Amino acid sequence: MLxxxxxxxxxxxxxxxxxxxxxxxxxxxxGLLAIAGxxxxxxxxxxxxxxxxxxxxxxxxxxxxxxxxRFCFVAGFRDLFLMRQGRMMRGIIAGLAVGxxxxxxxxxxxxxxxxxGVIPADAHILPLGIATVLxxxxxxxxxxxxxxxxxxxLYRMGEGYLGSWVAIGGVLLGLYALNRTWNWWWxxxxxxxxxxxxxxxLTYTGTILVTLALFGLAFxxxxxxxxxxxRGTVVTIPVVSAAPAAQPPGxxxxxxxxxxxxxxxxxxVGGIALAAVNIVLFIRYRPLxxxxxxxxxxxxxxxxxxxxxxxxxGISDIPGCVPRFVEGSWFSDAFMLNVGIxxxxxxxxxxxxxxxxxxxxxxxxxxxxxxxxxxxxxxAGLGLGCTLGAFFSAIPSLALNGWIYAAAxxxxxAAVTAFNRRFACAVARRWRSxxxxxxxxxxxxxxxxxxxxxxxxxxxxxSSPTWTWSPPTCCRRRxxxxxxxxxSRRRTGRGRCASRPQGRSPMRGREADDRE
Amino acid sequence: xxxxxxxxxxxxxxxxxxxxxxxxNRELDDVRPGVPELTVLTDHPPALSTIPPxxxxxxxxxxxxERRPGEWEIRIxxxxxxxxx
Numbered sequence: 001m002l003x004x005x006x007x008x009x010x011x012x013x014x015x016x017x018x019x020x021x022x023x024x025x026x027x028x029x030x031g032l033l034a035i036a037g038x039x040x041x042x043x044x045x046x047x048x049x050x051x052x053x054x055x056x057x058x059x060x061x062x063x064x065x066x067x068x069x070r071f072c073f074v075a076g077f078r079d080l081f082l083m084r085q086g087r088m089m090r091g092i093i094a095g096l097a098v099g100x101x102x103x104x105x106x107x108x109x110x111x112x113x114x115x116x117g118v119i120p121a122d123a124h125i126l127p128l129g130i131a132t133v134l135x136x137x138x139x140x141x142x143x144x145x146x147x148x149x150x151x152x153x154l155y156r157m158g159e160g161y162l163g164s165w166v167a168i169g170g171v172l173l174g175l176y177a178l179n180r181t182w183n184w185w186w187x188x189x190x191x192x193x194x195x196x197x198x199x200x201x202l203t204y205t206g207t208i209l210v211t212l213a214l215f216g217l218a219f220x221x222x223x224x225x226x227x228x229x230x231r232g233t234v235v236t237i238p239v240v241s242a243a244p245a246a247q248p249p250g251x252x253x254x255x256x257x258x259x260x261x262x263x264x265x266x267x268x269v270g271g272i273a274l275a276a277v278n279i280v281l282f283i284r285y286r287p288l289x290x291x292x293x294x295x296x297x298x299x300x301x302x303x304x305x306x307x308x309x310x311x312x313x314g315i316s317d318i319p320g321c322v323p324r325f326v327e328g329s330w331f332s333d334a335f336m337l338n339v340g341i342x343x344x345x346x347x348x349x350x351x352x353x354x355x356x357x358x359x360x361x362x363x364x365x366x367x368x369x370x371x372x373x374x375x376x377x378x379x380a381g382l383g384l385g386c387t388l389g390a391f392f393s394a395i396p397s398l399a400l401n402g403w404i405y406a407a408a409x410x411x412x413x414a415a416v417t418a419f420n421r422r423f424a425c426a427v428a429r430r431w432r433s434x435x436x437x438x439x440x441x442x443x444x445x446x447x448x449x450x451x452x453x454x455x456x457x458x459x460x461x462x463s464s465p466t467w468t469w470s471p472p473t474c475c476r477r478r479x480x481x482x483x484x485x486x487x488s489r490r491r492t493g494r495g496r497c498a499s500r501p502q503g504r505s506p507m508r509g510r511e512a513d514d515r516e
Numbered sequence: 517x518x519x520x521x522x523x524x525x526x527x528x529x530x531x532x533x534x535x536x537x538x539x540x541n542r543e544l545d546d547v548r549p550g551v552p553e554l555t556v557l558t559d560h561p562p563a564l565s566t567i568p569p570x571x572x573x574x575x576x577x578x579x580x581x582e583r584r585p586g587e588w589e590i591r592i593x594x595x596x597x598x599x600x601x
Binding site: 070072074075078083085087148156160161264349353356358359365 | 529530531532533534537559560561562564565566569570585586587
């Protein structure tokens with residue numbers, strides 16, 4: 001049994017900080033002011049253009065839903081490889097499934113006969129070729145490096161992450177670099193790339209059936225992958241938020257309001273809600289996508305600064321996330337979407353009392369954010385979209401390019417594992433846990449002097465004859481703290497480890513040594 | 517094994533995913549192997565749903581309390597041999 005009760009003695013000082021919070025504190029007040037601001041912009045937008053308020057609402061909804069559910073495409077891909085946590089990926093898959101059904105219904109009204117060769121104009125059915133694959137690889141690589149994809153960084157900007165502002169700066173630079181090379185890509189690759197829209201060959205019914213089957217398979221595969229590497233006892237997460245104790249009486253919200261505005265939504269809810277936003281926006285105009293507008297910003301900005309990239313060929317021929325220039329204006333419907341994402345996340349974070357300026361630690365994180373953003377920006381421009389435009393809107397568009405881009409994203413995200421040593425060691429640890437420490441460790445985990453100041457604690461290694469190689473600290477196999485004390489936490493023996501007859505790996509022996 | 521009276525604190529404020537989780541894992545695995553209790557300070561909300569599963573894979577329990585708006589304290593505690601678990 002895990003302890004599920006809040007340790008009241010331990011949080012007493014926490015409540016000491018919180019108890020004097022008045023019912024209408026600064027977060028609630030600024031949150032309500034932010035809502036008023038959102039409404040004001042909506043009313044202003046109504047007077048300008050019919051599309052603007054729709055994009056504004058979609059952006060605000062996207063930002064708020066992402067903030068509440070902590071929806072993160074990066075986490076979806078990365079945690080799958082890094083920690084075998086498939087929670088976020090399942091949310092993404094659920095969102096894609098809902099989006100696919102909705103998009104198919106919309107597209108079926110626009111193009112009733114998909115076999116005729118006509119394709120819905122606004123759907124994200126994009127040229128498929130090397131650019132798609134390379135764009136996905138670069139994007140997957142960059143997003144894991146910077147810690148957020150483009151849409152993710154946008155909403156985190158609203159939550160107060162300084163690193164995300166830096167990352168978006170990097171994205172703008174990357175898009176500028178892409179725009180400078182765009183005409184080459186267009187002439188040599190993209191102009192000759194063909195589009196592949198699945199309903200052309202499979203009809204709507206066939207495509208939907210195949211797509212949903214693939215989602216089901218992916219959903220199951222994620223769960224399988226998650227369980228397979230985990231040899232502990234699966235327990236329900238005994239996370240106790242300090243809700244009843246640390247919340248002063250005046251601020252306790254009613255059940256529903258609390259669940260909406262304070263508690264975290266599950267990624268499943270988030271993914272489905274985001275898909276709903278996507279469907280609504282597509283019904284009115286076009287699917288979600290943020291990169292095209294960022295690309296327009298760089299183009300307009302560089303032109304203003306006298307370093308313009310000139311005419312970008314062919315962008316009026318392709319749908320999706322390419323810059324859409326508006327004559328003589330800095331603002332457009334897509335501008336409302338992007339800014340709406342930041343504003344929606346800001347408001348939601350305020351209401352959740354989660355907003356605070358978050359300054360990265362040390363220069364290394366800034367470099368990571370900027371470099372990741374740069375790579376990601378170039379990839380997003382090349383792949384004609386980010387995780388939103390070329391993945392979350394493209395797969396529901398029933399286009400093959402969405403699937404190819406997704407595969408490239410996954411490979412790119414996994415490639416960071418080879419780039420970043422810490423990731424590499426986490427993977428190595430996983431690898432060793434699959435093989436139960438029986439074999440040699442992967443070559444990249446051979447001993448190496450760590451620059452870290454962390455002491456290398458390895459008691460008992462010498463007394464473990466079957467474990468003669470000397471792993472660096474980050475590569476050491478993870479421990480199981482409950483080996484002796486709690487029988488409820490005994491390893492259940494999933495995977496290959498179950499077949500070890502004595503049930504005692506070299507590491508278990510070392511653990512025993514540690515305890516003495 | 518005697519539990520120290522001071523609960524070690526790992527401050528990962530300012531770090532974003534996946535570093536709060538990786539640093540917690542490193543703390544549990546390498547820096548303080550077998551530590552009976554650890555307090556992690558974070559201001560990154562996604563870490564609240566990534567650190568507990570990782571700690572639990574290592575046989576720890578977790579509880580989260582809010583220190584102040586946008587800042588949380590994750591208490592990670594191992595199975596207490598004295599039976600209070």
